[in-house]
Amino acid sequence: MGTSFRALFGVTSSSPTPLLSHRHAYAHTNKSTLNTLLFLKRLTLGIDNHFPEVIRAALDRIETEELPGESDVFNSLHMVALRFRLLRQHGIWLSTDVFGKFRNETGSFSTDICTDPRGLLSLYNAAHMAVPGEVVLDDAIAFARGHLEVIKGKVRSPLAGQISCALDIALPRFTRRLETMHYMAEYEHEEAYDTLLLELARLNFNLVRILHLKELKALSLWWRDLYDTVKLPYARDRMVEIYFWTCGMLHEEEYSHSRKLFAKTFGLVSLLDDTFDVHATLEECYKLNEAMQRWDESVVSILPEYLRMLYIKTLSNFFFFEAKQEGIPLLCFY
Template sequence: MLSLYEASYFSVEGETTLDEARNFTSIHLKEFANKSKNNNISLLVKHALEFPLHWRPSRLEARWFINFYDQRKHNMNPILLELAKLDFNILQALYQKEIKHSSRWWKGTGLAENLSFVRDRLMESYIWHPEMSFAPQFGDFRRTSSKLYTLMTMLDDIYDIYGTLEELEILTDAFCRWDTSVMDKLPNCMKILFLAIHNYVNEVAYDILRDQGFNIIPCLKKYVRIIIYYTSMLAPA
């Protein structure tokens, strides 16, 4: 029944059978959780009723399941538990190392000091990347993408709370042209952020061209422009 409850959350609009299955299983699972004398199963059911499994970050959720499995008195495989703990600790140490690397980069940009009115979202930008690609070999993706997301968050704040319409039109034009000469008409904080994004995108493109032989500048420029269009509420031509 618990598996059916979890599966019901994979329904799409119009799948009334799975909606009915979710309602049915929710009622009976709540009754079971309140009456069951099996603490392990009851705890698992209550946890699932809070949020379905696939709504939770898998690597963070692993910690809960390690603790849950550790509390089992019967049918617990100590070797499996030890391997799970080892896997979790290895990845945790790797993620901590990546966060330290990103924090040094962030401090080195000086953006937090020069644009004090924007959100500092480095940790939030990083934390969900292990969910997309948790394996050790994808460290470059996690670091690169989280930095870019941090810069995009700052850009969003520029558009939302700081720039005038005229300034934002110039900034949008600078990004569309990918031209540093346009930024002379911008206030200092916008110049700093534009150059930070411009330089970081070019740096990432250089690293990939050097290591893998691909020129991704057009893709990255297009990605930034899409963000600009969404942020400034303009429609791409």
């Protein structure tokens, strides 16, 4: 990417900038657990990778600081569920006991929370951080989903849209890049939203999108050359789909090399997969498997004619990947 987010804002250890000032402001003034939780939530605007130290400190704070039992704020289902989800999403274990105050003597969730749509939505999303065997969270999903289905047409935007999206795909299972896109549209409708944070998020989103488009262009040219060379009309032409999938895993600018490497690898695997699944005979599958196990261009003669170029291109591309990773001059391959 020609101009990175950090370069554009001059983010260095010695140059104060709006971003740095903003970061220091959150680090040193917003000490309450409430403000910390809201700040961490707002970083889902897609700029969390620019605040690693602040996020670490914020997580330490909300993990170790007990939520005040007498506070109306922290007796709120929304805030308890938000804290639970954020900690678990960052790999910090938190017991489901925190939801005990919202359950009745039989262990079921209390009907008192049915009139709190935001709380139900937060509970529903948080419960999707469950691990196998957490019955409390399984119950929470069923309980919250049933009531959200009933009330989704009775609440205003943007909450109505958030509920519909969550019922389709729960927030912890949503692609981060798409989550950012949705949240940017919703964030400016929140009370006391931060204009600078939203500006930074929009700028970062557009800069990363430019990088993604450059990567996709390069990958499309690589794929077209490969696809036209191997001449396998039964194989799916799916580089855009594959690249979208890699962005779902790693969308940040610093993972550019990994995205391109994954996309090329999955593209080659896709050609092999289609060959094994929909076209090759059983005998041809055995021969291709034998050749792949031996991983040597000299055995290409055991393959049927139509698979030879696929085998050669697979080997040459992986040799190229390894050479580039190890710093071997690429001229050796020409």
